[in-house]
Amino acid sequence: MPDVLLVPVALLALAVLATASATGDRALLVHASGRPPRLAAISVLPEVARLLVQRRRTTTAPDALLWRVGGGGLLVVAALMIAVVPIGGRAVLDNPVGIVWFNAMDVLLWALVWLLGWGASSAAALVAGYRYLAQALAYELPLMFALIPPAVVARSLDVEAVVASQSGRWNVVEMPVAFGVFLLCVVAFSFAGPLSAPAGSDVAGGVLAEVSGVDRLVVLAGRHALLAAGAAFAVPVFLGGDAGPLLPGWLWQLAKTLAVLAVLVVVRRRLPLLRPERFAEVGWVLLVPLTLAQVLVTTVLALAAS
């Protein structure tokens, strides 16, 4: 049964983190342009207001249902991802296979982003939808393999058990490769920064080419929410959850999540674009063997310790 009382807390946390991601992104943009970093310049509110009042454009024959499902689904998936992150020791969904659940939610993005590209009935958006699937085929296996070592150490797919297994030492110490690959995959599934080819300017904005007004707001918010959900999931799985000295647990968890999110936001803005056909080779030739080696090392260490 879902823990109903925790639902508003989780949604509020997701909204705060997504706003932090968007604000940080704007701050980096303002910094790069050399303008003074005043609050008015880095606030996302003017852009939100602009998109809210902007009149929606449409195309000749869009598949409006699938288009809206694709756009709005991103936020829903982000919320369902954060639903298995323990907050104050308990998650919204008490799911005994939370790690696989996170994978399932990320696979839903395959369908949603493709639908977002398809629904617009526009060549650029459709190309971008296919790009996302090509990218997904490259990052999905490394992402799945990167989440296996924490589960091996905890001997459970339950996120709370994974947190409990890190009482002595955070997982990131033992499995830095898995942690790094996981963060890269978070950037990939939220099609941001170096892996934003599905929204690339060379295809007129890709899946974002035709979305405008409130639809665009929902998609952009969805991307930031996905980045935020990925950061929030990395903390219990790799960074010991809410463990930490002196300060209360929730504050530690928030601080760690914001730190991971800051790294992701900087990566998103600072690294150059890696096209899907090149990322495919990186994924299969580099990341799959690396993560498999990580699984092997972690498993041998776990067996030796028991």
Place this chain on the structure above:
Amino acid sequence: MTTVAFAVLAVIAVVAAYRVFRVDSMARASFALAVSFVAVGGVLLLLDLDYLGVVVVVMMVMEMSIMAVFMIMYMMNPAGLMPMSMWHDKGRAMSIAVGTFVVLAAGAVLVDWPQRQGPPAPDVTRQLGLGIMGAKMLVMLGVSAVILVTIVAALVLGAARGRYDRLGDDLKGRPADPVPGGVGR
């Protein structure tokens, strides 16, 4: 509560599966099928088969996304963007589909299922695995290796350009790839 959830998921599964043949676009058909399977995954979650339920969602959504790509690629109309009928051989297809549904549903409703003896096992997924596979587990593990080898062999045979095409017979040439890969091979 569980009964209501089951009823909702069951209705979604059946209606979405029916819609697969009534909609007029490849994309809608593929993802109506995906919705149907996700509802079935939800039913498995209700049975406390958490792992199986989530894996069904993973496999089916992945499969439908890739299938949508291929279906649209091989459609006769450009990119499958035009409205099209999902019907072929209407009469026979419909009678087979409805007939199968009626037989299976009748089986589920009419069979005199045994009453549960004792409490359910703590790990239902494991029990189900043992129940289905049991002593045949070793055989299935062997078969899975054969399947994997078959997939790799099919890919090797199907690939238009293998490493000998790229690097020459002695594997020492420099590749002239139309699009260079990301790790600089």
